[in-house]
Amino acid sequence: MPLQRYRPLIDDWDAFAAALARPLPRVLWANPLRLDAAALAGLLREEGLAPQPVAWYPGALRLPAGTPVGGRWWYFAGLTHAQEEASLLPVRLLDPLPGERILDLCAAPGGKTAQIAMILHGRGTVVANDVILGRMRPLRANLERLGLLNVSLTLRDGAGYPNAAGAFDRILVDAPCSCEGTLRRHDPLERYGAEVSSRYARLQQALLRRAIALCRPGGRIVYSTCTFAPEENEAVIDAVLRQSDGVVRVVPQAVAGLRTAPGVSRWNGQRFDPQVDHCLRLWPHHNDTGGFFAAVLEKAPDAEAPRAAPAHPPQLAAPELETWLRCHHDLPPDCMEDWLPCRHSSRGIHVVQRDHRPPARPEPEVMGVEVLKTATRPPKVTTAGALLLAPQAQANVVDLETAQLPAYFGRGTFAVAAAQAHRCRRGFVIVRHRGFGLGSGWYDPGAATLQSLFPKRAPGRVVP
Numbered sequence: 001m002p003l004q005r006y007r008p009l010i011d012d013w014d015a016f017a018a019a020l021a022r023p024l025p026r027v028l029w030a031n032p033l034r035l036d037a038a039a040l041a042g043l044l045r046e047e048g049l050a051p052q053p054v055a056w057y058p059g060a061l062r063l064p065a066g067t068p069v070g071g072r073w074w075y076f077a078g079l080t081h082a083q084e085e086a087s088l089l090p091v092r093l094l095d096p097l098p099g100e101r102i103l104d105l106c107a108a109p110g111g112k113t114a115q116i117a118m119i120l121h122g123r124g125t126v127v128a129n130d131v132i133l134g135r136m137r138p139l140r141a142n143l144e145r146l147g148l149l150n151v152s153l154t155l156r157d158g159a160g161y162p163n164a165a166g167a168f169d170r171i172l173v174d175a176p177c178s179c180e181g182t183l184r185r186h187d188p189l190e191r192y193g194a195e196v197s198s199r200y201a202r203l204q205q206a207l208l209r210r211a212i213a214l215c216r217p218g219g220r221i222v223y224s225t226c227t228f229a230p231e232e233n234e235a236v237i238d239a240v241l242r243q244s245d246g247v248v249r250v251v252p253q254a255v256a257g258l259r260t261a262p263g264v265s266r267w268n269g270q271r272f273d274p275q276v277d278h279c280l281r282l283w284p285h286h287n288d289t290g291g292f293f294a295a296v297l298e299k300a301p302d303a304e305a306p307r308a309a310p311a312h313p314p315q316l317a318a319p320e321l322e323t324w325l326r327c328h329h330d331l332p333p334d335c336m337e338d339w340l341p342c343r344h345s346s347r348g349i350h351v352v353q354r355d356h357r358p359p360a361r362p363e364p365e366v367m368g369v370e371v372l373k374t375a376t377r378p379p380k381v382t383t384a385g386a387l388l389l390a391p392q393a394q395a396n397v398v399d400l401e402t403a404q405l406p407a408y409f410g411r412g413t414f415a416v417a418a419a420q421a422h423r424c425r426r427g428f429v430i431v432r433h434r435g436f437g438l439g440s441g442w443y444d445p446g447a448a449t450l451q452s453l454f455p456k457r458a459p460g461r462v463v464p
């Protein structure tokens, strides 16, 4: 077993091996833009689940291993996001604050981006970058489902991320790694081992060096991996400390309610900089989680500042938004006042939060969330738009009963009672359940039916 090489690092090998053999508990966090953790816990209990609070992470709830969450209505409605407990740590350490400019350098599929954007309550500027286009789709789908309008996506090699992007207050480098810490979720071990780890280490160092260069003086960088290999963890921190000539230091951290172990100080005859003691390791048997490594670096306040970047002016006139969304769904006048239409493609209109300041370069691939499809006549509110607007819509909106959810998520056409359809004309409607948006549909008052327009490719789409 390739992990045997870590025996000297582990306090209780049998407990470690036993933890790896057990399935992993599920963890959900409540999306505060839609509800709080107590309300989410209530919904879960109604379904016979037994959520327990995660002591060290406010708003997170733990469920027994194997609990399915993907196909539940509350998941589609963006009330929650599922994230492995250990992987909550890096953003907890990043500690993003309102008004700061945050870069997530290796962001896809976006669990931590969503966590950052949600901690900022959907305001301000989060730039989420990844190098693989295909991994952008789940990242985007998560942001749309959760209604996060403070994120722009860029597609760049993080090791060459342009200076033109300007200085960031906090940067997360959740680096590509050999993923040994995710063994409780995934099986194969073939790609693990010292040689594989050494190959990752070169890229990891380059990503971390770039992050340090892009961080403002006095700013914070969190480097994290989900692997045990010291080559990808302490050795990367050690190398970067040596190269950075005092520009960064490792800041000690403690997280109340979470058992962490210090960084490894020697490995394979190499003795690391004493600051690596301040790194945090999560061993699976200590908290019944996956494995993780995180280091918090602070850039010296007197370090050279990166060039400031002009903010990208995303503003755009989009009268369709006003006339179609407000009139068609009879929305209150202030309901879109924090939104800025920022991109009008051939297909639709995107909105961002009014205070969002994405970089001019690299030009974002995606800004905010697409809310209105304008290629159809009449225009149609997107699923993400329906999720955002549903609580306030007073016209052309249909409230579903629990018994109708399987037909809706199964993309069927089904009968709806007159009392469920609020001021509905024939055509596109927003679909809700218990006041939360699920998506859109096509209402036919003559036949008293609703045709589901729930997306074929919604993440985790299964009939509840």
Ligand SMILES: C[S@@+](CC[C@H](N)C(=O)[O-])C[C@H]1O[C@@H](n2cnc3c(N)ncnc32)[C@H](O)[C@@H]1O
Residues within 6 Å of the ligand: 105, 106, 107, 108, 109, 110, 111, 112, 113, 129, 130, 131, 132, 135, 156, 157, 158, 159, 174, 175, 176, 177, 203
């Ligand atoms: C550990 S995953 C990130 C997980 C993500 N932070 C999350 O919470 O969902 C590492 C990511 O780094 C990306 N990556 C690999 N090489 C990269 C590079 N040179 N620049 C930027 N991203 C890179 C991968 O595509 C992958 O999505």
